[in-house]
Amino acid sequence: MKAHTPLRRRFAATVLGFGALALGAMVLAPLAGSTPFSLANALDRSRPFADNVDAQILFVARLPRVLAAALVGSGLALAGVVFQALLRNPLASPDTLGVSAGASLGAMLAITFHANFSLFGVSAVPLASFAGSLGALAIVYGLSAARRRGTSTMVLLLAGVTLTALLSAVVRFVQYLADFTETFQTMRWMMGSLDQASYGPLSAAFVPMAIAWVGFASLPRVLDLMSVGIESAAARGVNVPRAERVALVSASLAVGAAVSLGGPIAFVGIIVPHLVRLVVGADHRLVLPASALFGAAFLIACDLAARTAFAPLELPVGIVTAIIGGPVFLWLLFRRA
Amino acid sequence: MAVVPSRLRDRGRAARAVRRALLATLLGSAVLLVCQTAGLSARGAAATAARVVAVQGQAVQGRAAPVPARAASALMPPRRIISLIPATTEMLFVMGVEDRIVGVSSYDRFPPAVNRLPRVGGLIDPNVERLLSLKPDLVLVYDTQTDVKQQLARAGIPMFPYVHRGLSDITQTLRALGERVGARAAADAAAARIEQQLASIKARVAGRPRPRTLLVFEREAGALRGVNASGGIGFLHDLLELAGGVDVMADINRESVSMSTEMILARAPDVILELRYGDSLQRSDLDAERRVWNAVPAVPAIRNNRVYLLGGDEFVVPGPRIVLAAERFAQALHGEARR
Numbered sequence: 188m189k190a191h192t193p194l195r196r197r198f199a200a201t202v203l204g205f206g207a208l209a210l211g212a213m214v215l216a217p218l219a220g221s222t223p224f225s226l227a228n229a230l231d232r233s234r235p236f237a238d239n240v241d242a243q244i245l246f247v248a249r250l251p252r253v254l255a256a257a258l259v260g261s262g263l264a265l266a267g268v269v270f271q272a273l274l275r276n277p278l279a280s281p282d283t284l285g286v287s288a289g290a291s292l293g294a295m296l297a298i299t300f301h302a303n304f305s306l307f308g309v310s311a312v313p314l315a316s317f318a319g320s321l322g323a324l325a326i327v328y329g330l331s332a333a334r335r336r337g338t339s340t341m342v343l344l345l346a347g348v349t350l351t352a353l354l355s356a357v358v359r360f361v362q363y364l365a366d367f368t369e370t371f372q373t374m375r376w377m378m379g380s381l382d383q384a385s386y387g388p389l390s391a392a393f394v395p396m397a398i399a400w401v402g403f404a405s406l407p408r409v410l411d412l413m414s415v416g417i418e419s420a421a422a423r424g425v426n427v428p429r430a431e432r433v434a435l436v437s438a439s440l441a442v443g444a445a446v447s448l449g450g451p452i453a454f455v456g457i458i459v460p461h462l463v464r465l466v467v468g469a470d471h472r473l474v475l476p477a478s479a480l481f482g483a484a485f486l487i488a489c490d491l492a493a494r495t496a497f498a499p500l501e502l503p504v505g506i507v508t509a510i511i512g513g514p515v516f517l518w519l520l521f522r523r524a
Numbered sequence: 525m526a527v528v529p530s531r532l533r534d535r536g537r538a539a540r541a542v543r544r545a546l547l548a549t550l551l552g553s554a555v556l557l558v559c560q561t562a563g564l565s566a567r568g569a570a571a572t573a574a575r576v577v578a579v580q581g582q583a584v585q586g587r588a589a590p591v592p593a594r595a596a597s598a599l600m601p602p603r604r605i606i607s608l609i610p611a612t613t614e615m616l617f618v619m620g621v622e623d624r625i626v627g628v629s630s631y632d633r634f635p636p637a638v639n640r641l642p643r644v645g646g647l648i649d650p651n652v653e654r655l656l657s658l659k660p661d662l663v664l665v666y667d668t669q670t671d672v673k674q675q676l677a678r679a680g681i682p683m684f685p686y687v688h689r690g691l692s693d694i695t696q697t698l699r700a701l702g703e704r705v706g707a708r709a710a711a712d713a714a715a716a717r718i719e720q721q722l723a724s725i726k727a728r729v730a731g732r733p734r735p736r737t738l739l740v741f742e743r744e745a746g747a748l749r750g751v752n753a754s755g756g757i758g759f760l761h762d763l764l765e766l767a768g769g770v771d772v773m774a775d776i777n778r779e780s781v782s783m784s785t786e787m788i789l790a791r792a793p794d795v796i797l798e799l800r801y802g803d804s805l806q807r808s809d810l811d812a813e814r815r816v817w818n819a820v821p822a823v824p825a826i827r828n829n830r831v832y833l834l835g836g837d838e839f840v841v842p843g844p845r846i847v848l849a850a851e852r853f854a855q856a857l858h859g860e861a862r863r
Contacts, residue, residue, distance in 0.1 A: 312745065366801070384748035
């Protein structure tokens with residue numbers, strides 16, 4: 188019992204600390220932007236919403252965007268943690284297993300073939316990208332379920348890398364067939380954007396994300412044991428194949444939801460877990476919640492930079508995360524070396 | 525004890541494998557190099573020496589200036605023309621030399637007669653082998669197609685480099701191209717006609733209130749996402765201003781600006797013109813697509829029901845059909861000002 192008290196205290200400190208960071212970002216980010224804006228006007232109930240520019244800037248332009256950044260950032264960071272532990276590879280990231288590439292292919296097909304349908308307030312491109320991520324997941328899952336025990340991570344990693352390369356090649360093939368306006372649109376989609384202009388896509392992405400959270404919640408102990416080694420985890424009573432599948436499906440659902448909402452935003456899923464581990468150590472009971480909260484705060488901050496740094500123009504958020512994430516990751520490597 | 529020799533053996537095997545791979549790579553590159561040189565020299569031999577010298581000189585000149593120098597007109601008028609750009613294809617048709625076109629780009633759609641011509645790829649994927657097999661004596665290339673230009677120069681094929689710029693450059697290019705292909709009179713007449721038609725549209729909308737307009741090139745289907753609009757340069761911006769609108773993004777010195785929801789709200793345009801290319805828009809989708817803009821009802825264009833979806837590929841080709849594009853802009857902006 189005694190041994191648990193410090194962990195509980197550290198858990199509380201971690202959640203409080205990173206939670207305050209995420210909450211602060213969520214509250215402050217909507218107040219900043221490229222347009223002069225009055226909070227008092229925005230919250231003035233006496234003015235009809237349809238005529239209230241300030242209210243629309245806050246509630247249509249900025250708030251859905253900040254919420255999307257929070258959802259996408261936390262989803263990518265959690266998936267990064269899980270993939271790094273599952274594959275026992277510090278370079279693993281949400282796009283390692285081909286889920287991002289599948290999502291990109293889906294979006295690309297929807298753009299190129301002018302798919303025009305919607306479901307639950309979500310338009311064709313995010314729907315198709317989510318379907319693409321599920322397709323990629325099905326392939327990787329099939330592989331992980333079909334293989335014999337004992338070769339897990341290597342096969343999974345190779346399959347993921349190959350699938351990513353294959354799907355990227357198909358993306359390029361479709362791009363080759365596409366008209367140049369469609370190609371341009373796809374290129375922009377691939378740079379990532381969290382601008383939503385509505386809450387429909389957010390609530391739709393929330394569903395797979397919530398399922399993923401339930402999966403993640405069952406994982407911390409298992410991941411701790413598995414990141415040491417499959418055999419020792421199995422020896423200590425972990426049902427390894429089942430745990431791997433829960434991890435794989437949860438992380439892929441989170442990535443699919445995140446990519447359908449914001450495009451394939453790079454580096455969040457790889458650097459956030461590493462940065463968090465520097466602060467809280469390797470215990471997944473701390474790393475998972477801290478990464479979710481820090482991932483949210485990090486992407487909100489990156490998006491804020493994307494929409495204000497070159498005002499009145501905006502940068503694609505994927506470029507900001509890459510410009511910040513690349514050097515940070517290199518710094519981490521140098522620091523370790 | 526047995527471990528050491530086996531490791532050594534492994535190391536030896538690995539080293540041999542690396543050497544083999546290296547050798548294979550070197551051999552491969554050498555073969556490629558030889559093939560490339562042989563191919564080009566064979567082509568070079570096919571042409572007469574004098575012609576090669578003359579056209580290579582011309583090609584270099586062409587690369588230096590987007591509009592070829594006058595010296596080019598001293599050459600024989602080309603008989604086999606390939607156009608890699610839809611705009612210049614349309615220009616060739618309008619000056620009546622379509623019977624001399626032997627190939628067009630994969631993006632060409634207009635006039636329908638282009639469908640009978642061989643296609644040789646597009647801006648980023650021109651098929652040089654196919655292009656050369658058509659034995660052109662003039663290729664109209666986009667000026668950024670550096671690889672194609674180098675290959676054409678090496679093969680001794682003259683070219684006419686071109687770039688999309690502002691509205692006034694369109695008729696200028698038309699005249700220069702006319703001179704280059706030996707159809708100067710027809711090209712001058714077509715250019716004068718275009719200029720006169722544009723001037724008459726401009727005169728028709730003069731003195732009318734100029735609505736502040738957002739000119740949207742692209743948007744994700746069914747959502748207010750991925751919105752790209754015209755900035756303050758380019759022929760579409762020029763056309764908008766000519767047709768009696770004020771571009772709300774005119775201060776941004778770019779052809780295309782990626783618009784966030786906040787930027788749309790902040791710029792508050794009176795009119796939104798959204799362009800749809802080709803047949804990408806079904807009539808039944810029109811209303812649904814227009815309703816997407818209702819997400820930002822504070823924008824005057826939405827409040828006043830002045831969002832126009834204009835379909836057609838004349839908006840994407842800075843060729844002779846810009847008159848049609850200008851006419852449609854003017855009708856959307858000043859509907860009552862029809863002839």
